[in-house]
Amino acid sequence: MKNNQNTPILFILLGGLILLFIIAPLASMFLATTPNQLFETTQDQEVIDSIWLTLRVSFLSTIFFAIGAIPLAYFLARTKFKFKKLVNGIIDLPIVIPHSAAGIAILGFISRDSVLGKAASSVGLNFVGHPVGIALAMAFVSIPFLINAARDGFSNVPVKLEKTALNLGASPVRVFFTISLPLAWKNILSGLIMMFARGLSEFGAVVIVAYHPMITPILIYERFGAFGLKYARPVSVVFIIVCLVFFILLRTLSKEKESNNA
Amino acid sequence: MLKLKDISIKLGEFQLKNINLELNKGDYYVLLGKSGVGKTVLLEIIAGLIKPDSGKVFQNNLDITREKIQKRKVGIVFQDYSIFPHLTVKQNIAYPLKRKKISNSDKNELINKYASLASIKHLLDRNTQNLSGGELQRVALARMLVSNPNCLLLDEPLASLDIQLKGGLRNLLR
Incomplete structure (x- = not known):
């Protein structure tokens, strides 16, 4: 280890304590779970179904909302308008409000009494207690991560490159798909993974919109409430392993981006 | 034929005022001036990358001042x-x-x-x-x-x- 910046030893000690604070609870949970418990959990159909449901719904909501979020991010990166700061603030709102409150807001928006709920009911669909409702709740709390990352990515693309492409006869749509999007792609990909990972871990908003079908964070909560820590722990460990896979993927991509920018 | 008529633009502290220029087909024209006098800005106005505050750009007697970049x-x-x-x-x-x-x-x-x-x-x-x-x-x-x-515009x-x-x-x- 090289301490090139001459960081004070005190900073390293304090930083170490914070790292320990993150690692210790997770490590103790892993150590408290026997391989046998883990194996049994991976064979539990309810756990398998809930993990697949969580992965599938979070993935699909990420892809679906990206279709609108990426153009919005591009617009925010490229356009100056009067209430831009307000719009940026609105986008960050889901991060700062309590997620149970976000769940209540979404429930009001999609319940059978709402315009959207009535429209869905007319085609025989009820968002409450449905994977679509889960997807909406997940997207609500996680979409700021994608918009912010994509906006930063587009902001880093020199406007001059886009103008050069226009000057060479390309249409604005072609410029977006051949210049802006590929050059901002690493940021967008990080944002997509972050949104997906954040959707996976959402509990507060989803539990209000749809207790059933049960996503894994709710299943963990239910097992804890019904059977106690011993039964909730192995499910948590399995789900954390699944989340870690995506976390490591995200960190690897970010690292690549840093080395490319260096 | 390329013609600039009374092109003016203000970009912060910087200003170009009433620039007139006329070039015929096959002409070579060199813009000379100190750094920061607005040579690049003028080229970007002709290419349509920035719009002038006033004045017009003509190409073959057609007003292209508000024409899209990709159409010019x-x-x-x-x-x-x-x-x-x-x-x-x-x-x-x-x-x-x-x-x-x-x-x-x-x-x-x-x-x-x-x-x-x-x-x-x-x-x-x-x-x-x-x-x-x-x-x-x-x-x-x-x-x-x-x-x-x-028309070719070459900046440095x-x-x-x-x-x-x-x-x-x-x-x-x-």
Whole structure:
């Protein structure tokens, strides 16, 4: 280890304590779970179904909302308008409000009494207690991560490159798909993974919109409430392993981006 | 024919006021001036990259002041080249040809022709990130020429070239 910046030893000690604070609870949970418990959990159909449901719904909501979020991010990166700061603030709102409150807001928006709920009911669909409702709740709390990352990515693309492409006869749509999007792609990909990972871990908003079908964070909560820590722990460990896979993927991509920018 | 009539623009503290210019087909025209006097701004106004506050730009007696950049057929090579970093040299040169209704073999012929003219044929399959300033400038020039513009605007076209290449490029431009 090289301490090139001459960081004070005190900073390293304090930083170490914070790292320990993150690692210790997770490590103790892993150590408290026997391989046998883990194996049994991976064979539990309810756990398998809930993990697949969580992965599938979070993935699909990420892809679906990206279709609108990426153009919005591009617009925010490229356009100056009067209430831009307000719009940026609105986008960050889901991060700062309590997620149970976000769940209540979404429930009001999609319940059978709402315009959207009535429209869905007319085609025989009820968002409450449905994977679509889960997807909406997940997207609500996680979409700021994608918009912010994509906006930063587009902001880093020199406007001059886009103008050069226009000057060479390309249409604005072609410029977006051949210049802006590929050059901002690493940021967008990080944002997509972050949104997906954040959707996976959402509990507060989803539990209000749809207790059933049960996503894994709710299943963990239910097992804890019904059977106690011993039964909730192995499910948590399995789900954390699944989340870690995506976390490591995200960190690897970010690292690549840093080395490319260096 | 290119004509600027009373072009004015204010960009912060900087200002261009009532610029008039008239060029006929085949003319070569050099804008000279100290750094920061607005040579690049004027070129960008002609190319449509920025809009003037007042005044008009005419091309072949047509008012193109508010015409879209991609419709003008005015090619510009920037001082910083604006090479697309995620594309190879060949892909950069081929960029203006993507939507042209010509066969692939004709496209390749055009790419090779302008790459040869700019002495970069040997670089066609290279990434642009490791090219020298002079090489990048010639890629930008070949890319602009392949788009077959009616009017060429070159911002500091010889700045990054050594003496030998400067002579070659002057001949190419003629």
